[in-house]
Amino acid sequence: MTILHINSSISGDNSASRAISRSILDRLTTADPAAQVIYRDLVADPLPHLTLAAFADTQVIDEFLAADTIVIGAPMYNFTLPTQLKAWLDRILIAGQTFRYTANGPEGLVGEKRVIIGLARGGIYDAGSPASSLEHLETYLRGVFGFIGITPEFVAADGLAISPEQREESVRQALGETVRIAA
Numbered sequence: 085m086t087i088l089h090i091n092s093s094i095s096g097d098n099s100a101s102r103a104i105s106r107s108i109l110d111r112l113t114t115a116d117p118a119a120q121v122i123y124r125d126l127v128a129d130p131l132p133h134l135t136l137a138a139f140a141d142t143q144v145i146d147e148f149l150a151a152d153t154i155v156i157g158a159p160m161y162n163f164t165l166p167t168q169l170k171a172w173l174d175r176i177l178i179a180g181q182t183f184r185y186t187a188n189g190p191e192g193l194v195g196e197k198r199v200i201i202g203l204a205r206g207g208i209y210d211a212g213s214p215a216s217s218l219e220h221l222e223t224y225l226r227g228v229f230g231f232i233g234i235t236p237e238f239v240a241a242d243g244l245a246i247s248p249e250q251r252e253e254s255v256r257q258a259l260g261e262t263v264r265i266a267a
């Protein structure tokens with residue numbers, strides 16, 4: 085199995101999404117010690133904004149297509165994903181390779197891949213909560229991966245900006261939840 089591990093938080097060692105994605109990765113590699121892991125830190129090594137010329141460089145999409153499982157650490161910034169992660173998505177959402185338009189509408193072309201995303205959000209965006217309409221992180225990632233034919237799995241830590249106690253408890257719960265990923 086080849087695992088592509090991606091992080092996009094600017095918070096380094098204090099990052100909750102990095103801790104969750106690390107825990108997911110650890111569960112997967114414990115279950116399959118022979119797994120090959122490719123790591124991409126989109127903050128330490130950012131991809132430039134998309135340009136037409138960038139389409140000629142296929143390294144990012146080749147890496148994505150070659151992976152069986154993709155583990156992503158995704159923090160919420162300004163109600164959505166970090167621009168670093170968007171720049172990566174810009175390189176894998178490519179007509180003719182990961183999706184195509186047909187007479188019956190768009191069709192995802194990526195099958196048989198697992199995408200597992202560790203989310204970290206400062207607030208709470210559950211359905212029915214006052215801020216729910218501002219949730220453009222999980223909904224966006226679910227939408228774009230669905231568009232290319234993948235149903236992503238999520239492990240989320242929420243309410244991290246509410247209090248230090250809430251943060252500790254939410255991260256603890258999320259790290260515990262990563263057990264089910266390897267089950």
Ligand SMILES: Cc1cc2nc3c(=O)[nH]c(=O)nc-3n(C[C@H](O)[C@H](O)[C@H](O)COP(=O)(O)O)c2cc1C
Pocket residue numbers: 093094095098099100101102158159160161162163164204205206207208244245
């Ligand atoms: C620049 C910035 C913008 C943020 N914007 C939001 C936001 O719009 N909504 C929210 O719920 N939390 C927001 N937060 C809080 C983060 O989602 C929270 O700190 C989370 O832990 C970030 O993930 P990380 O710990 O992996 O960096 C923001 C944090 C930063 C640093």
